[in-house]
Amino acid sequence: MSVLSMKRVLVAGLKKDRKELLELLQRKGIVQISTEDIAAEAGAEGSVFYQSDESGARTTFEKSAQAATNALSVINNAVKDPNAVSMFSGRHQMSLTDYTTNVKKREKIMEMVGDLNALAKRQSEIQAEIPKLEAQRESLTPWLSYDQDMGFTGTKTTRAFIGTLPNEVPLEEIYKGIDEVAKDITGVDVTIISSSSEQTCIQVVCLNKDAAKVEEALRHMSFARPVVSGSDPKSQDAALMQQIEGLNRQLAENEGRIASYAEHREEIKLMADYFQMRADKYEVIGRLYQTDKIFLLSGYVEERNAKALEDMLESRFDCVVEVKDPSPDEDVPVALRNNGYAAPVEGVVGSYALPGKGEIDPTFIAAIFYYFLFGMMLSDAAYGLIMVVGCAVILNKNKGKIEEGMRKTLTMFMYAGIGTMFWGVMFGSYFGDLPQVVMRTFFGKEIGSLALWVEPAVEPMTVLGFAFIVGIIHIFFGMGASAYTSIKQGKPLDALYDVGFWYLLLIGAIGILLTTDMVGGMFGLNLVLPGAVMTILKVFAAVGAVGIILFGGRDSSNWGLRIGKGLYALYGISSYLSDILSYSRLLALGLATGVISSVFNSMAAMVAAPPVIGPVLFIVIVVVGHTLNLAINALGAYVHTNRLEYVEFFGKFYNGGGKPFTPFTENTKHYKVLD
Amino acid sequence: MSAVFSDGSGLFFAILGAALAALLAGAGSARGVGMAGQAAAGVVTDQPDMFGRVLILQLLPGTQGIYGLLIAFVAMNNLGIMSGSPEVNCSLLKGLAYLGACLPMAIVGYISAINQAKAAVASIALVSKRPDQFGKSMLFPAMVETYAIFALLISILALNGVGNI
Known part of the structure; x- marks a missing residue:
């Protein structure tokens, strides 16, 4: 119902407690670290306090977190993660004792991470290597029937030329071509090794003394040296094949090794989270003011948590905690607190802007209208019921684990579904005019309007x-x-x-x-x-x-x-x-839902006549059509409810501009460590 | 003239109106969703986890096509085409009135879909850089859609009125 009142908290603690105290704060997630207020005093020239540069440590931890995340995606690509965090289920929870034991194994786990990343690198190298070898084999193919070394130049008395002529050239033409240029030679032997429309691979043998003339003749015919060299093509090909086979074997082997790490997946996830938390912690440490023995931490805490925080810190550590009101010119971060009816709309308000200084929290009055407006635009009792049941099932299944933001969003759509049901009943829309269509098509009965109030299509002006x-x-x-x-x-x-x-x-x-x-x-x-x-x-x-x-x-x-x-x-x-x-969109979008529904319903009715197949087609069209209609119009109703709230409503009284309260917390992806 | 525009020729203009609503609004949406789709695909190349968000933004210029379909359907329904007994005696005046009633949706649908798509493309770029601004990014294209909704409203109200001619 309101913007939560914030307090400034100043903690002076012993350096030996620093790690533990910060980790406790991180798990609790109730303090936003902000040391600007003590900067002038503690950061002044000649002050005993200093700030340490922790960017190096932070980068190292971030790299480790990244390495673990990469290793995780390597495993996930090989073996699907059965335990993945879904959009709705939220992070897995882990007790502090489990966390401590697991984190002790971090060196071993990071070894695996390194191994996995090396394997992944090797895999991509192999995957790049294989096509190169395949290409080499490809260029050998025309020479495969040749049984000499590719570098063969002749015997003691003869000279051999190996190479290609462009296009397909028959044997006689080659002889003719040589004869034309090299007139008085003793003899020449031409063998065609292979020929295709692009090239003809040949071997030409002649006596040493004629070599120059024959070469000249061949040059006239655009003779070219082969792209392959080395030993005889067959053994080259065999060697290449062996190499490729070997690489493929390695690929499979590595794949197996990667897959064998799947059982350590959860540990690697924890490492990604652990290093992320450490990086965050070092970011905070870099902002503390410290001496050799003590450190100063300043930040914001919600007033309702202030007392508990003070008691907790003072009972566990030798430290001084001072809670006071923020000074009036401070830009205090904003957190909202609303009752169960309005809280789900906080996300909508937050995505516009949080209340600025001296502004009221608009969530409650926005919520009064939100579900109503949404309902009027979607206005179908059956769609509303689907939304309510769908959201309720997801919420119930993930109870206690679901992340707060997602919980609020789903609750909002659940309530919006109730609004939709209400308007559906008022307008007599149940999957549009499906009840009427079914009665007319299959039972030949007219049941007329089901509207409790009016049908918008019949009395749009009302x-x-x-x-x-x-x-x-x-x-x-x-x-x-x-x-x-x-x-x-x-x-x-x-x-x-x-x-x-x-x-x-x-x-x-x-x-x-x-x-x-x-x-x-x-x-x-x-x-x-x-x-x-x-x-x-x-x-x-x-x-x-x-x-x-x-x-x-x-x-x-x-x-x-x-x-x-x-x-x-x-x-x-x-x-x-x-x-x-602008509020005419309430009618227009309501009509859109109803009329599109009836379009699908009448399409379904058109094909419903034949026995057996007719009703089946009817059901298919109805299911597909209404799924589409619900998706499109729920999106439309959501977007346009937001518009009415943002532009027409907030425009009258609300500017926003507050900064959100972002407490120092476990900014993790997979696990949430409980305290 | 009177031979060409005989009494029943109103039906032609009425169907022309319905066809134009589906045609122009549909064509606009097709272009719009296509433009937004290209931008969305570009974002997903680098950030596959943005798929859900950019897909919604891509869909936004698609509604005009649906509204056009809706107007075409209402018009054809009023003309008795859906029930298989078209109003063959539809007067010229009535037919032209149907055509006029369909035009707001047809023309505004076409233009707003394309302009909404431009806003959607910009919003997709915004979301790719600032995923937390998704809520706001949906609003910019939605502002354009307002005018398609107004056109839809006028077309529906007009079609309703034409039935009484």
């Missing part, structure tokens, strides 16, 4: 009018919150000028508008108000308008300027108009 009323109430609440904030800050006149006059003007103007033919007629109202009421409305509007003109620009001392600004402020009524029109 619902549109209602949406505007909801909008007006929502906006009036926002303005009320603004007035409340002004009064709380000791500026009651601001509340009158900025909210009171607007209330008068808006109430008057809306009342008068409703009696006009244009607006009243649009909603089918033939409103005739008694003269006295009309007069009151007119007076309201007039007083409001005059008040705004006179006081809207009150920060200017020049009356001319002041009236000008006041007139401009009065022009702001157009923004109220557009704010209220």
